[in-house]
């Protein structure tokens with residue numbers, strides 16, 4: 001790690017936004033700078049209680065510069081330009097329930113017999129439990145990648161997790177304790193590349209890039225995205241609406257772990273990715289995400305609090321509780337959902 005940089009990466013240029021008129025979701029924005037102002041945490045608690053119902057919100061003032069964010073996009077771009085053989089050398093052991101490393105193109109069936117056209121590279125937390133091989137481009141920028149990872153996890157996600165604990169009238173470290181950076185879990189940066197498809201291919205795939213789903217972890221952060229393709233559904237009956245994530249804004253997705261722990265008070269956001277609009281459909285779509293996922297210190301048991309009880313989400317029973325950790329739950333899920341499929345398709349490549 002920390003090897004000498006052989007060449008500086010070219011600055012990443014985001015493609016221009018679509019000019020097609022789209023129906024954007026009305027999603028609240030949280031100014032994270034408020035957290036450190038006098039009375040700011042109380043204001044954020046009120047804002048969450050009033051507006052955060054549907055599992056998605058935007059945040060601004062996250063404390064990273066545009067250059068720092070764009071460097072991650074530049075590294076991602078350089079990674080996907082590596083020869084396939086080199087990318088496959090750092091393949092994630094998906095069949096064991098871990099995304100740590102490269103998840104090859106076409107690892108998942110979107111429809112029976114029809115493989116997806118996306119690939120991604122996950123960089124887990126910079127802790128001994130997650131160490132693995134990486135290509136030179138990742139090793140050369142490891143200091144910057146670690147800085148980004150720690151900032152997103154320990155500063156940005158912890159601010160949100162502390163406010164959420166206060167919303168529920170629980171000790172402020174209630175969620176932080178199950179998501180500490182030094183504990184084992186599959187939290188990661190993810191560089192993602194959706195390959196552009198022809199009009200015919202898009203028709204065959206019913207215009208789907210990534211089927212409707214909720215994320216399984218604690219929180220997901222989605223960075224600037226000028227290729228409009230990510231849609232959310234606020235309720236099962238609601239229409240799909242687009243998210244717009246311009247420079248300076250990050251979309252946050254509340255995920256299944258928080259929904260489970262709070263007996264459904266916090267809603268895990270349902271979302272999908274579809275083929276872009278006609279002025280962008282020919283473009284490959286590069287995405288940058290940060291996933292916070294539960295650790296081996298998080299007991300898989302639902303919570304109770306005066307606030308939850310007053311709101312009708314108090315703990316009524318222990319029937320959903322398990323004597324396992326959040327990490328066990330997460331890995332069992334990946335194994336069940338992805339491992340089997342993965343082994344039957346691309347595993348033979350290495």
Ligand SMILES: O=C(O)CCC(=O)C(=O)O
Pocket residue numbers: 192210215222225230271273287289
């Ligand atoms: O590509 C995106 O915008 C969203 C990806 C996504 O939903 C996921 O990786 O879980």
Ligand SMILES: [Fe+2]
Pocket residue numbers: 213214215271
């Ligand atoms: Fe997702």
